[in-house]
Amino acid sequence: MLIRQASEEDWPRIWPFWHEIVAAGETYTWEPDTGPDAARELWMGRSSRVFVVESDGRIVASAYLKPNYGGRAAHVANAGFMVDPGYAGRGVGRRLAEHILDEARRAGYRAMVFNAVVETNPALALWRSLGFEVVGTVPQGFDHPLHGPVALLVLHRTL
Numbered sequence: 001m002l003i004r005q006a007s008e009e010d011w012p013r014i015w016p017f018w019h020e021i022v023a024a025g026e027t028y029t030w031e032p033d034t035g036p037d038a039a040r041e042l043w044m045g046r047s048s049r050v051f052v053v054e055s056d057g058r059i060v061a062s063a064y065l066k067p068n069y070g071g072r073a074a075h076v077a078n079a080g081f082m083v084d085p086g087y088a089g090r091g092v093g094r095r096l097a098e099h100i101l102d103e104a105r106r107a108g109y110r111a112m113v114f115n116a117v118v119e120t121n122p123a124l125a126l127w128r129s130l131g132f133e134v135v136g137t138v139p140q141g142f143d144h145p146l147h148g149p150v151a152l153l154v155l156h157r158t159l
Contacts, residue, residue: 017084077109
């Protein structure tokens with residue numbers, strides 16, 4: 001697996017799994033019918049550094065890293081992660097997460113926050129194993145298509 005910074009030319013190879021994950025409506029708070037142009041702006045916007053994981057010439061995961069806040073709180077990072085569902089369970093997410101945590105430290109961030117992790121998201125176990133703690137809960141903040149109303153969790157980790 002190769003992890004590298006993404007380029008604009010990578011978006012067409014990120015979009016298929018981005019769309020599949022968001023359209024499922026189970027882990028992200030974005031509209032399930034988000035189109036490719038709006039999705040590209042959400043994922044690859046100006047304030048984001050975007051990374052991809054390549055395996056056998058195929059992009060199988062992506063993540064962004066950006067400030068969660070501005071001004072005097074700009075030292076707190078935010079990140080988003082997506083692994084192509086066909087590559088789930090192979091350690092891709094863990095390797096990408098470790099890479100992003102290292103990149104965040106190198107960029108001078110002192111902490112990372114995830115603002116809205118759906119409590120049923122299987123990646124929650126990964127985040128906890130990497131030292132993230134739940135620092136806030138929004139009860140019934142997410143209408144899950146299978147489980148109904150579930151909590152959104154705010155996660156934090158010092159870098």
